[in-house]
Amino acid sequence: MLIDDNPTDLFVHERFLFHRKIAHEIIKFISAEDALYYLCEHPDLKEWPDLILLDIQMPVMNGFDFLDQCEKFSQLQKCKIIMLSSSLDFGDINRVKANPYVLALMEKPFDVDELMTLLEMNGVLN
Amino acid sequence: MEEQRIRVLYVDDEENNLLAFRAYFRKKYEVYTAISASEAFRLLESIEMHVIVSDQRMPITSGVEFLETTIEKYPDTIRLLITGQSDIETVIEAINRGQVTKYLQKPWDWEKFTLILDNCSDLYKSKIALKEKNAQLQKTNDELNRFVYSASHDLRSPLMSVLGMVQLAKTDEAMDVAQDYFEIIESNILKLDMYIKNIIDYYRNSRSMEILDNIDFNYLANDVISAVKDQNQDVQIEIETEQEEEFVGDIFRLRIILSNLISNAIKYQNPQAELHKVSVNIKSGAKFATISIADNGIGILNEHIENVFKMFFRTYNATNTQGTGIGLYIVKEALEKIGGNISVVSTPLEGTSFKIVIPNKRS
Numbered sequence: 001m002l003i004d005d006n007p008t009d010l011f012v013h014e015r016f017l018f019h020r021k022i023a024h025e026i027i028k029f030i031s032a033e034d035a036l037y038y039l040c041e042h043p044d045l046k047e048w049p050d051l052i053l054l055d056i057q058m059p060v061m062n063g064f065d066f067l068d069q070c071e072k073f074s075q076l077q078k079c080k081i082i083m084l085s086s087s088l089d090f091g092d093i094n095r096v097k098a099n100p101y102v103l104a105l106m107e108k109p110f111d112v113d114e115l116m117t118l119l120e121m122n123g124v125l126n
Numbered sequence: 127m128e129e130q131r132i133r134v135l136y137v138d139d140e141e142n143n144l145l146a147f148r149a150y151f152r153k154k155y156e157v158y159t160a161i162s163a164s165e166a167f168r169l170l171e172s173i174e175m176h177v178i179v180s181d182q183r184m185p186i187t188s189g190v191e192f193l194e195t196t197i198e199k200y201p202d203t204i205r206l207l208i209t210g211q212s213d214i215e216t217v218i219e220a221i222n223r224g225q226v227t228k229y230l231q232k233p234w235d236w237e238k239f240t241l242i243l244d245n246c247s248d249l250y251k252s253k254i255a256l257k258e259k260n261a262q263l264q265k266t267n268d269e270l271n272r273f274v275y276s277a278s279h280d281l282r283s284p285l286m287s288v289l290g291m292v293q294l295a296k297t298d299e300a301m302d303v304a305q306d307y308f309e310i311i312e313s314n315i316l317k318l319d320m321y322i323k324n325i326i327d328y329y330r331n332s333r334s335m336e337i338l339d340n341i342d343f344n345y346l347a348n349d350v351i352s353a354v355k356d357q358n359q360d361v362q363i364e365i366e367t368e369q370e371e372e373f374v375g376d377i378f379r380l381r382i383i384l385s386n387l388i389s390n391a392i393k394y395q396n397p398q399a400e401l402h403k404v405s406v407n408i409k410s411g412a413k414f415a416t417i418s419i420a421d422n423g424i425g426i427l428n429e430h431i432e433n434v435f436k437m438f439f440r441t442y443n444a445t446n447t448q449g450t451g452i453g454l455y456i457v458k459e460a461l462e463k464i465g466g467n468i469s470v471v472s473t474p475l476e477g478t479s480f481k482i483v484i485p486n487k488r489s
Contacts, residue, residue, distance in 0.1 A: 006283065006284075006287055008284075008287040008288075008290070008291065009286075009287050009290060012287070012290035012291055012293075012294050013290075015294050016294060019294075019297060019298075057279055057283075086279060086282050086283040086286045087278040087279050087282055087283075107286075108283075108286045108287075108290065109286050109287075109289050109290030109293060112297075
């Protein structure tokens with residue numbers, strides 16, 4: 001699942017994941033609220049993503065707000081989350097480290113090799 | 127405080143003086159009078175006075191005692207005391223304790239009074255003007271901070287999107303024909319991004335206090351180098367660190383300093399050299415750390431050495447790799463903030479060596 005308010009980034013990330021065969025099914029959301037709505041409407045664990053690429057800086061509801069909202073869902077345990085940012089803010093880095101659901105914070109545009117290594121290390125790729 | 131008339135309060139236990147004062151000054155100033163300290167208090171409760179003139183010799187509460195009570199509520203008001211000959215000791219003490227700004231001795235004439243009152247009025251106006259300037263400055267500062275954050279995201283966000291597209295295109299086999307174009311586009315984007323990052327670093331550096339942390343120089347050096355390695359692959363970088371003791375410093379600024387210096391060393395290579403080398407040598411001790419960054423690049427001309435730390439100073443060089451002109455300036459500013467210093471030695475066409483010394487902030 002890709003969540004990003006920037007349509008170009010959504011496109012690029014989708015292509016990267018596709019190209020490297022990291023994901024066989026990709027759903028994109030242009031806002032955190034849309035993603036949240038989808039998750040509420042699909043409580044079945046099968047419909048929840050294995051991997052979420054979550055942008056931090058988004059209007060109205062940002063990445064961290066989205067996580068706060070998701071935490072009440074037990075299905076979240078299934079998801080590995082990677083947060084993305086176009087600016088490396090030390091405050092954000094610390095917040096990410098403190099959050100148990102998030103694997104890492106990566107700077108956009110992310111290095112695909114780095115992403116693959118991270119996913120392999122965390123047993124997401126199989 | 128543009129054209130507002132200065133409000134003057136005159137306190138005196140002699141009615142005649144009050145009347146004469148009002149008659150004389152009411153055209154120039156907004157005059158209020160009170161026959162006693164307690165009447166003056168009542169007035170002050172509802173009206174703010176800019177200048178308060180008080181006679182010293184009053185029953186119950188003296189001039190000095192009264193003026194002292196106005197300090198807390200009206201710290202900016204100018205206080206003028208009217209004294210008799212024998213009050214000098216009291217006056218001097220009052221002035222030194224800040225209760226009174228100026229004094230006027232009896233017997234006085236109206237000219238003298240006018241002069242001193244005008245003086246007080248000017249003093250008040252300049253105090254207020256200063257306050258306003260400071261508030262304006264604070265506002266500008268806050269706006270600047272907001273701009274830095276905005277620049278950090280709004281400028282870089284679309285830039286990073288474009289970079290992502292370029293990198294995507296590079297991996298697409300159908301795009302093989304255009305690979306050269308993509309390389310150029312990518313390098314220009316990275317250059318622009320470097321400039322934006324530099325600007326952000328500069329403003330972040332100029333406003334924030336030191337953030338102290340334990341420093342592992344080996345880790346820091348390797349981290350910085352891996353971040354800048356993409357710039358130029360065929361440079362051999364050697365790192366040597368000697369750190370025996372705990373070192374406490376501002377990791378954020380140290381990172382800026384190191385990455386600018388190393389980045390420069392990589393950038394200003396000598397195209398005629400067979401092997402491009404950059405060596406980073408760090409020796410850290412209990413009191414300070416010495417870091418040397420040396421390269422075998424094109425060097426700096428003697429007449430330029432004085433200027434390299436100046437803002438926007440750039441040199442034209444053989445490989446035509448343009449710098450931003452801000453890098454070394456930021457390094458110098460950052461060093462100043464943490465109490466370090468920098469020196470440079472260079473021979474054109476042979477190489478340059480920068481040496482910085484930074485204090486260990488371990489308490």
